Amino acid sequence: MSYLAIVDLGSNSLRVVVEEIHDDGTHDEIMREKQDTRIAQGMGEELLLKEEPIMRTIRALKAFQKLYAHYQPLTVKAITTAAVRMAHNQAMFLSRVAQETGIMFEVLTGDQEAYYDYLGVVTTLDVQNATILDTGGASVELIPVAGGRHLATVSLPFGAVSLSERFHLENQAQLNDISAACGYILSQYATLPWLAHQKGLPVILLGGANRSLARMSRQQFGEENIEQIHGYELPFETVELIFDALCQLSRYERENIVGLEKSRADIIVSGLLPLVNLMRTLQSPKVIFSESGVREGIIAELLSYRHE
Template sequence: MSHFAVIDLGSNSARMSAWKIDSEGDYTPILKLKQMVRLSEDMGDERILKDAAMDRTIAVLKDFHDQAAQLPDLTLKAYATAATRQARNQKRFLKRVKEEAGVDIEVIPGTKEAEFDYLGVINTLPIQNALLMDTGGASTELILVQNHKLQNLISLPVGSVNLTEKYVHTDPLSAGGLFDLMSTINRMFNGIWWLRKAQNLPMIALGGSNRTLAKIQRRKEHFTNFEEIHGFRMETAEINKIFREVIDSNLEERKAIPGLSKDRADIIVAGLIPVVTMMRYIDSDRLVFSQNGLREGALFEHLNGVQELMGDVVTEMGEEQNPMKN
């Protein structure tokens, strides 16, 4: 028996999952941790991780490491995504994490993040053809799946935190601000040629902001375990109704919406813009939610490898379309 654990250090949150793996290769989840760290807070155009953000992130990573270290025969992987990827002081931060938390972090490109998302979804949901969207704090990954195979992917350098800092300047967001933000995202989608192949396909949603839609809806429907959303499906009309409620509310009102975390209330408006815009862009009639993404994808890569699942993948990075640089 062995143990495998994955730390996912995002722009907004840090998460860790651990599994027990038996001699047959069967896995059992034994640990799941999450802390909001806001690593990308106030990075701005200078792309510098701030000391306060690094301090609280390192404290969380040390706690994760200490808990994982109690597991026998452990393989621990730690991956950092958009905030660390974009940071000009990345080397200093990684050195501090190693020295103070005891964690070696691998900074992965957005395309690798998207591949992990694909593996996490395709192995746990009955997906044949779909568009996957993972909206994080500072990046959004899009993955086109056709006939169960990964066909196209792209990582766009926009997410709930950096979009909020650049575009959300009033509370609630003004009509003009909403128009500017949705127009920016729509222009980015216009530059992705293969999205025409996603027309009318169902969407699979990952990421904290997107999952909030499901949690709010499940609270409305009085589900006992409202956070158990893997495979939960919502129709477009339900999504639009919740989005309207969110954008019509000020910060204090958003904090009171059942299913919406108070820690996410200040960034949820911008965080939902990509998925709501994409639903209209490809004329999709339903959204299916996945709780499995990067960490689970890393598990399946560890267990099985990925070659048999990969098609002729076209990968792209969206840096040239980055509105944060304007």
């Protein structure tokens, strides 16, 4: 028996999953932790990671290390995505993290991130024909699926944090700012010719903002456990109703919504914009939520290599 820790530094959150690996190749999750470190905060057009988010991230990494260090023998797989991928001071950040924590991060390309999203989804949900959307803090990943196979893996350079900062959506969202953000998102979608072939298909959702959408919906419908969202479905009409309601609220009012993390209140409107615009473009009838994504895709790949 051994242990595998996946350390996943996203643009908004740092997540750690520890799996107990059995001799027969099966595995059980024994630890899952998350902290909103928001490494992408304040990067701006210069695309520089700032000191405060860096320090916040390193503190969280050290805290998580203490939680998983006693699992032995342990393999640590550390990956990071859009914010660090785009940062002009990436090398400095990675060197500093390695020096202060000993953690060596692999920077995933956009295509790799999208592929692991696909792998994580198809190993836990029966997906035949759909479009997978993962909304992160500084990027969105899009994967068209036909007959259970991915047709493309795409990463676009915008996300919940970057859209919120660029279009001033943190507090009371103004209609002209929302319209400007929608125009930008649609211009990015227009670069994807395969979207035309995905019309009428459901969208499978990953990412923190999308998980918040599921929890808010389950709370509104009086579901017993709002955290049980894997495989949960919503029609587009409900998605639009929730989004429109959020747009009418101040940041303070959003902070008090059950199902929405307080730390995500300033980026929930921007975090749902990629989804709303995608569903309108595709005339998609519904969304299906997935709890499995990049981390689960990496676990599936690593374990398949071990088994071979």
